[in-house]
Amino acid sequence: MVYPEYRLPFEELTTIDERVDFIHKQLASVQYAQDKLLAKEGMPPMAVVTRDVNLRVSLDANQGTRVSKSSPLTGRIVQIIPHWPDGCNALVDMAVGHKDTWIYPHLVDTFIALNDATPVLTVDEPVGKGEMLWMIARNADGRETHAIS
Structure with missing residues (x-):
């Protein structure tokens, strides 16, 4: 057959x-x-209607910062694409959220550190126009400057 x-x-x-x-x-x-x-x-x-909001920062050795931008519209955050370039060696960590809500990682006061990675995360988080979208980034590398987004 x-x-x-x-x-x-x-x-x-x-x-x-x-x-x-x-x-x-x-x-x-x-x-x-x-x-x-x-x-x-x-x-x-x-x-x-979609809008990209790029939160990018260059961190000096042993420094940290909080970068924020206001949401351009009311809707939903549907995707987060964090990026750690090669050489971060899990010494550069970050957390992403909006207003008082931690989105990535989901637990409050937790951070994630990777090396040479760009994960694509699917989320479904409501956001209002003008709400602050933020990224907290910390560089624990004592010698190198790193740029993450």
């Missing part, structure tokens, strides 16, 4: 542009269907 070969709908597409166009059409049709359902319920269509 010969079984049919399972193929994804976009496998015939050869170039990346063709694949991106295919996926874009799929996403557009989902958005269209979602907007129709919302209209049927008497609700306005959903608009998604």
